Amino acid sequence: MFRRIRSYCLFGIKAVPVSVEVDAAQGLPGFTLVGLPDNAVRESRERVVSAIRSIGKVVTGFRTTVNLSPADLRKEGSALDLPLAIGMLVSTGEIEIPQLDRYVFVGELSLDGLLKPVRGVLSIAMNLVAERDCVLVIPRGNMQEASLVEGLHFVCANSLGECVEILERNSNQDVKIAKGIASYRVDVDDKVPDFKNVVGMDAVKRALEVAAAGAHNFLLVGSPGAGKTLCAKCLPGILPEMTEQEILETTRIHSCARRAGDSDDFKPVMARPFRSPHHSASMVSLVGGGTRLLPGEASLAHNGVLFLDELPEFNRSVLEALREPMEEGEISVSRASGTVVWPARFMMGAAMNPCPCGYSMDPKRECTCLPEARKRYREKISGPLLDRIDIQVSVPPVDAAMFAVKGRGESSADIRRRVCAARAVQRERFRNLPFKSNAEMSSEYARKFAAMNPDVERFAVSAAAKMELSARGYFRLLKVARTIADLRGAFAVDVMDLSEALRYRAFKG
Numbered sequence: 001m002f003r004r005i006r007s008y009c010l011f012g013i014k015a016v017p018v019s020v021e022v023d024a025a026q027g028l029p030g031f032t033l034v035g036l037p038d039n040a041v042r043e044s045r046e047r048v049v050s051a052i053r054s055i056g057k058v059v060t061g062f063r064t065t066v067n068l069s070p071a072d073l074r075k076e077g078s079a080l081d082l083p084l085a086i087g088m089l090v091s092t093g094e095i096e097i098p099q100l101d102r103y104v105f106v107g108e109l110s111l112d113g114l115l116k117p118v119r120g121v122l123s124i125a126m127n128l129v130a131e132r133d134c135v136l137v138i139p140r141g142n143m144q145e146a147s148l149v150e151g152l153h154f155v156c157a158n159s160l161g162e163c164v165e166i167l168e169r170n171s172n173q174d175v176k177i178a179k180g181i182a183s184y185r186v187d188v189d190d191k192v193p194d195f196k197n198v199v200g201m202d203a204v205k206r207a208l209e210v211a212a213a214g215a216h217n218f219l220l221v222g223s224p225g226a227g228k229t230l231c232a233k234c235l236p237g238i239l240p241e242m243t244e245q246e247i248l249e250t251t252r253i254h255s256c257a258r259r260a261g262d263s264d265d266f267k268p269v270m271a272r273p274f275r276s277p278h279h280s281a282s283m284v285s286l287v288g289g290g291t292r293l294l295p296g297e298a299s300l301a302h303n304g305v306l307f308l309d310e311l312p313e314f315n316r317s318v319l320e321a322l323r324e325p326m327e328e329g330e331i332s333v334s335r336a337s338g339t340v341v342w343p344a345r346f347m348m349g350a351a352m353n354p355c356p357c358g359y360s361m362d363p364k365r366e367c368t369c370l371p372e373a374r375k376r377y378r379e380k381i382s383g384p385l386l387d388r389i390d391i392q393v394s395v396p397p398v399d400a401a402m403f404a405v406k407g408r409g410e411s412s413a414d415i416r417r418r419v420c421a422a423r424a425v426q427r428e429r430f431r432n433l434p435f436k437s438n439a440e441m442s443s444e445y446a447r448k449f450a451a452m453n454p455d456v457e458r459f460a461v462s463a464a465a466k467m468e469l470s471a472r473g474y475f476r477l478l479k480v481a482r483t484i485a486d487l488r489g490a491f492a493v494d495v496m497d498l499s500e501a502l503r504y505r506a507f508k509g
């Protein structure tokens, strides 16, 4: 009998409909699989036959032909195991499924018939939700993702046996309806350190507050042990909550990045991601791609922070590859089968020592680097990359005595309130424009929204000339000043705002 089973494959972040057509005929027993399967799909026959045997059914006495369509799309991974198993079971007449057409199946099978979660279920769910009467059948390990898409009808099962039982029963009570993001509670991540434990670094805390308020990229320069990394790790605690749209966007990427063997308790990404790849990271792990077309760290940081500690230690070509997402908010990876586009809009944070030995800014220790070495070290960061970092700040070594004298610092919660207020101003400002934050404004808008009176503008222009800022550098200055004015709730940028913004240019650019 011929049967067609609906399923999906991933192409980058996109879910593409695939049908698994199975024809089981009388004749010499055999199995043919056509339609551009990759190795994982090719091997699925062995898993599927064994899983089917585990529920006491036999499908091997037939001449079976399987076609995966559309034929020109390369089918990857093991998510087609479940649709293939169902297809073989119904086409051989081993089971009967009422209303087969309304189901869409994805899931990997183990030899003993257990259903294992697959990646990209959120993308599939978002595609299907518009289709009324359609029911998505998934492994239980994918339930959390499916639940995010409000209104989606789905069924989940732990094993092929349970799945068959549910489908044969055909009862509406087995079909769940997703409640959406609102049903999720945002858990406070207690692993994020609090700024109240960071004392004697008020200037750095302030710089990060400005960065968070306008989504500006930032660079911290200071001696080893000055607390650069600690400050950066506190950042997630002062960032505004994600909107529902942002949660879906970011979770969708993380869902596509799930690897085989990852634990089953996949959680939606409810808080802004903070990704901190090691400086030995390869191009593929940072920007994505590779044979399986997985997203890289830059995409996993979408709507959050990509933090590069020890910036000059990163491979230069890897850093240059980040310029595309920093400008476009996405990364495209070209393949023979087409171009995959990964969203990658993140705040870039970085930290570095001022020189190879690390102590050229330390009043108590002597720098042992030759001037030539110091210059080479700084030149590892290219001008164009540096040019995109709005806030560059030096982190002075903290005097240990300060910890005792100053007591507790201002808490992340207090700082966050100001950040959120400033973001609310920006949301209102960009209501009908394609920007979400001051950092994203184009030059023409930077000048317009700075709303400087003529005296202030003259000051800005002459300061920029004195600091030899490029045209781009000048507009970056205005954007940061705009954020500083937003933090104090002012309509127009004034000289004080500009002066503070000028201090955030430790390097020229």
Ligand SMILES: [Zn+2]
Binding pocket: 355, 356, 357, 358, 359, 360, 367, 368, 369
């Ligand atoms: Zn040095």
